[in-house]
Structures are given as structure tokens and as C-alpha cells.
Amino acid sequence: MTLPPGQRAVKGFPRFGVELRQPPLTIPDGAKIDVTGDLTRTVSLAPSDLADLPRRQIDASLHCVAGWSAIGLRWEGVAFHDLYRLTIEPALTLDAGVGYLIFVGLDGYRSITTLADTLAHNVLLADRLDGQPLTPEHGAPVRLVSPDQYGLVSTKHLCRIELHRSEPAGFYHPTKNIQRALRTVRPHPRARVWHEERHRYLPSWLTRRIYRWLVKPPAPLITVTTPAAPDPHAQKTMT
Numbered sequence: 001m002t003l004p005p006g007q008r009a010v011k012g013f014p015r016f017g018v019e020l021r022q023p024p025l026t027i028p029d030g031a032k033i034d035v036t037g038d039l040t041r042t043v044s045l046a047p048s049d050l051a052d053l054p055r056r057q058i059d060a061s062l063h064c065v066a067g068w069s070a071i072g073l074r075w076e077g078v079a080f081h082d083l084y085r086l087t088i089e090p091a092l093t094l095d096a097g098v099g100y101l102i103f104v105g106l107d108g109y110r111s112i113t114t115l116a117d118t119l120a121h122n123v124l125l126a127d128r129l130d131g132q133p134l135t136p137e138h139g140a141p142v143r144l145v146s147p148d149q150y151g152l153v154s155t156k157h158l159c160r161i162e163l164h165r166s167e168p169a170g171f172y173h174p175t176k177n178i179q180r181a182l183r184t185v186r187p188h189p190r191a192r193v194w195h196e197e198r199h200r201y202l203p204s205w206l207t208r209r210i211y212r213w214l215v216k217p218p219a220p221l222i223t224v225t226t227p228a229a230p231d232p233h234a235q236k237t238m239t
Contacts, residue, residue: 037163
């Protein structure tokens with residue numbers, strides 16, 4: 001297997017995210033995913049509603065922007081493009097013009113991505129990992145999984161999807177210290193791992209050095225071959 005440029009594989013799948021100093025989130029009863037934006041009717045999904053949509057399974061790694069990757073993960077859920085075409089798109093107003101999405105988690109974290117990137121064939125709303133229901137550590141009850149983007153896009157504990165015409169302001173978390181840190185990081189608007197789009201303005205070679213200096217891998221490293229050039233088709237998808 002190969003890794004995107006600048007990534008190092010770690011053993012297992014360590015918990016990561018802005019909430020690391022807190023215990024795993026307690027999921028409230030009746031958690032739902034609400035969709036907001038230019039809609040003609042209310043769109044709200046309980047995790048059980050995903051069972052009524054086409055199911056998909058993918059083998060895909062998750063790549064942290066800090067430079068480590070959890071490899072060999074098997075995700076199961078609903079392809080986002082199926083959810084969008086079957087559930088969200090029919091509810092849009094005629095002049096909706098959706099260009100960007102915000103995915104909001106129960107922990108307050110918000111990721112911003114383009115609609116085009118989120119409609120990629122391997123983007124899931126995942127509720128199972130390696131044959132088991134998601135645990136709170138990894139995003140229960142439902143999380144976004146976008147394998148071709150850095151893990152900062154793959155919001156855990158998904159509770160809301162916001163539809164926007166243009167790129168929203170970079171509001172990532174309601175906690176001031178976390179928001180200040182994420183604003184300093186300046187995530188790239190597309191965050192594609194095979195293009196090494198880590199920072200909105202800084203070059204990848206510099207950002208990579210800064211992250212390796214500031215952030216230690218959360219688990220022991222393992223040796224994996226790194227390709228000489230980007231390979232956007234490295235992910236294996238199964239239906």
C-alpha cells in the first residue's frame with residue numbers, strides 16, 4: 001500500500017481531534033442530523049434512517065493533517081452523494097445554488113468543504129468501522145468520512161449539515177481557544193491529501209516541517225511505501 005506525500009503510518013487507529021483532553025462524548029438519546037439551508041421542507045435524519053438508503057462499504061485510510069495516517073480501515077455507511085441526490089436535492093429551492101457545506105458535530109466542531117469534493121464517490125456518512133458500530137471515540141453515532149481529504153474534514157458525531165452558496169467564514173469551534181488555534185492553522189479550503197493541501201497560504205514543505213516539529217504521532221510509526229507522485233485512485237471502493 002502507498003501513502004500520500006508527507007504522511008507516516010501509525011499502528012492502529014488512535015483517537016484524535018480537538019477534544020482529546022476530554023473523555024469521549026456521551027451521545028444523547030434521539031440524536032439526529034438536521035439539514036439547513038435553502039430548503040422547501042424540513043430535512044432531519046435519525047441514524048436509523050440511514051438503513052433505508054443504499055449502503056456502501058469502503059476500505060480507506062484516514063490521514064491527519066499533522067502528518068500521520070491510520071491505515072487499513074473498513075468503513076460502512078451511506079454514500080454522501082446518494083444522501084444528497086435522494087434526500088437533500090429534492091428538498092432544495094429552485095434557486096438554492098449550493099456550493100459549500102458545513103458539517104457540524106455534537107462536540108461543536110465544524111468542517112467546511114465544497115459540494116463538489118463531498119460528492120466524490122468514496123465520501124460516506126459512516127456508522128460502522130471494521131464491522132462494528134462506531135464507538136464514541138471515533139465519532140458515534142454517525143460521522144463524515146472523506147478519505148481523499150485530511151481528517152479535519154471528517155467531522156465526528158454528525159448532527160447538522162449546513163448548505164451554503166459561497167464559502168462560509170472560518171468558524172470551526174465555539175470554544176475560543178480551539179477556534180483561535182484552528183484559525184491560526186488556516187486549513188486549506190479543499191484539504192486534498194494527494195495534493196498535500198494542508199494550509200491555505202503556506203507551501204506544503206514548510207507546513208509539513210512545522211507539524212512534525214509541533215505534533216508527535218499519537219502511536220508508534222510503521223513503515224509504508226510512499227509514492228513519488230500523487231495517486232488519487234489509491235482508495236479501493238466496494239459496493
